[in-house]
Amino acid sequence: MVFACPVCGEEVATGVSVPLVVLWLFGGAIFFTLRMGFINIRGFWHAICVTKGDYDDPEHEGEVSHFQALASALSATVGLGNIAGVAIAISWGGPGAIFWLIVAGLLGMSTKFAECTLGQIYRKVDPDGTVSGGPMHYLRDGLATLKLKPLGVVLATLFAVVCMGGSFGGGCVFQVGQALEALRAELLQHDVAFLDEHPWVFGMVMAVLVGIVIIGGIRRIAATAEKIVPLMCGLYVVACLYILVANYRELPAALVAIVEGAFSLQSVYGGCLGVMVMGIRRAAFSNEAGLGSASIAHAAAKTDEPVSEGIVALLEPFIDTVVVCTMTGLVIVVTGVYDPEGPFAEFVESGKGAPLTAEAFRSAMSWFPWVLTVAICLFAYSTLISWSYYGERCWSHLFGRRTSLVYRLIFLGFVFLGSIITARNIIDFSDLMILSMAFPNILGVALLSGQIRRRLDDYWHHYKTGQLARKRGKRRR
Template identity: 55%
Template sequence: MSASAEVVAMTFADSFNAVLDKITEIVFYSVTINGAELPLIVVWLIVAAVFFTIYLGFLNVRGFKHAIDLVRGQYSKPDDAGEVSHFQALATAVSGTVGLGNIAGVAVAISLGGPGATFWMILAGFLGMSTKLAECTLGVKYRHYHPDGSVSGGPMYYLRDGVAKLGLPGLGKVLAAAFAVFCILGSLGGGNMFQSNQATLQLLDVAGVDESNKGAAFAIGGVFALLVGLVIIGGIKSIARVTEKVVPFMAVLYVTACLVVIFGNLENVPTAFGQIVSGAFTPEGIAGGFIGVLIVGFQRAAFSNEAGVGSASIAHSAVKTEEPSTEGHVALLEPFIDTIVICTMTALTIVITGVWNDPEAADGDGVRLTSSAFETVIPWFPNVLALAVVLFALSTMLSWSYYGMKATGYLFGDNATAENVYKVVFCIFTVLGAGAALDSVLGFSDAAIFLMSVPNVIGLYLLARVLKRELTGYRERVRTGEFAKVT
């Protein structure tokens, strides 16, 4: 390359990164409250969660037992339309949200907001159960059936078709197209490149290889791409068969490791719970005080379970059912598992061991902080954490490949060829992500994921009455026995 061409290329790259950074800055625009920064996108998600929790009459509580019964298959009929079981749909959706944020993100939240951030994180997860219930019910209600028996669903379809039935077809098409574009961008970045990059770094660290060794990084990325490609080539059924095995295994592995750490510091449990509760309302020495710790907790939960983003609705829409509300109930379990169980276990592990208060424990790295907590009990436990990171990353890539594939298919008229081209592109990005410098691209892709919530939540508000009628009718049929358990 000539000197002039190289200068042009560098100028273009700098300009491109500057544009991406500016978009990211706009999406995550924050207001300062009592010294603490609050991203408005978090307010957007939390307000929606509060609205649907109240509007649906705390169905996230009233419907919890019924959700468990559905996952256990007590209402399942094998001949219902769809591709996967309730449990498989839940496992696929959970695999898309249970990722590095559950390990690194929670650790960073506690290092910034103290133990009290855990309380607000749990509350936000509880509220987010209602948003997941709403978007996944609508996802199944407006899904499309294909001649080969496969289905396509999610926000693209209820934004286009549901809003059209309200007499606003133009608005519905714009919202659906915007959602699909943001979903594709988010799937390639935050749902793929970031996961590949961080998992690769963990493996290089465990192997004692310098992270600057790009050859080794791209080789690992190639292995990830091969594993992902072998699974996603079979579509949702193949993905579901893998996630229904991987998700329970990785959840049990990680929670068990956390419990070992907790029981190893059993004498500190009462103090830790005291710190979590008192720190939620009377934080000391934390920027922003009460408001600051509340914001940190809410933000972590919103970024972790993605309630309101709409991504999970795409996976849940593939379920075998004739009743859209069944999958809405199943979906409310997702934030419970992701935030209330797994994120809370991470938080308890960090608080109980006291490493969150050690300025040298994390050195700004969330995974390293969690690793320090694991290491307080058993020296080799960080290796278990490294395995969890890799599994979390791979499962996230599998789910987001499906989300991006369905978004691509929607934009091209449910075209199978377009979906197959996307699969190839996704695997290429997996390799690139393993060894690339990703700051600007990943910042933008994170912004794209949360931009998905703008058209999605607008659609949820517009379709709120439709949603409530659907859920009310369903619960009445369950109460009267019209929709009964399968004996």
């Protein structure tokens, strides 16, 4: 997945190479933004209206509301990548990584729209009302409409395999490991070494809590997510704002460092490119735009208009990356904890992003790390339950619904395993599995982009002429 990209006739600096998947994701995001006529900008306000329920109809097929689908997908994306991942990106790539996080998030809104629209178009609704959707379906069935059925079957199978791997890695083991590190570090600050000596206890508790929810499927996951996501996002953003206000004198310098760092040419071997790669890579891991995973959750939404769910989905990268990740990044920069030669160099070197962010919170108020620790545990928990659903849908695609219980037990085993695996290995495995999902997904979505654009144009015409509101018996808003 990684190759050394030549810059000005030379290879990129030692330790800085350009992952092919970064070019694939970034190029795909630019393509979909242009192909869909900047839907990430013109569809933003309408997305808020649809999410609020202005166009909801409970009679439509599906298992969850627009908001529940958004909350379920956000509970998977707003996770430790927003806290630990951003801290790692800044530690390894400098403040400039924040700029590229934001750029990737804004462009990723169009990618998310495209893939989640397809998730609705090609979803399957069983007689009992259970919905199955996502790249496994639109790659196989969608490409068949283009007379590319063999390619579709191969891509769908490949996606299902790597998505299952991603559910065990970034969607499970990484979340548990980073949450454990944050809680363990905070307890050690108070001379409590229990989790340092018995980390498996944390894994066991998390496995039980996750098991209680995932046994109920997407309905219970969505019901849990719609309560947890607003709480954890609100709590975290308020805490970040407090720290930024407390360090308001440092904000101008931080913003300058972010912009200068984004276009840094300190190294003739591509310092700017290295920062860009780190920012986009962590943005992809955080908001998952281009990976196709969110379309699995959005496929379950109650609607008869696929484009409307794609419109809702484009809010995810904005909330996840442009808002939450940027908040984390600013806190890390204004407090200066990312310095590799500073007092927290151990966390920087070992890739322990959660404890690093905790130290940034501690600089504002001694008890603030506990707020972060609670947020981290909520983020990790919500990500676990949503990614278990993603992985289970892929498992069912390969082995049938009757074997779903086997997957759930394996997933819970990985939850426990996450408490005893080192952070560096988790990060590498997580990136490999999750980012691999982008190759089959973006290829398929690009090939099907003509179908999406035609549906978007038709939907947008109805929206602008007020026909969407009349169709649902509501006044136009």
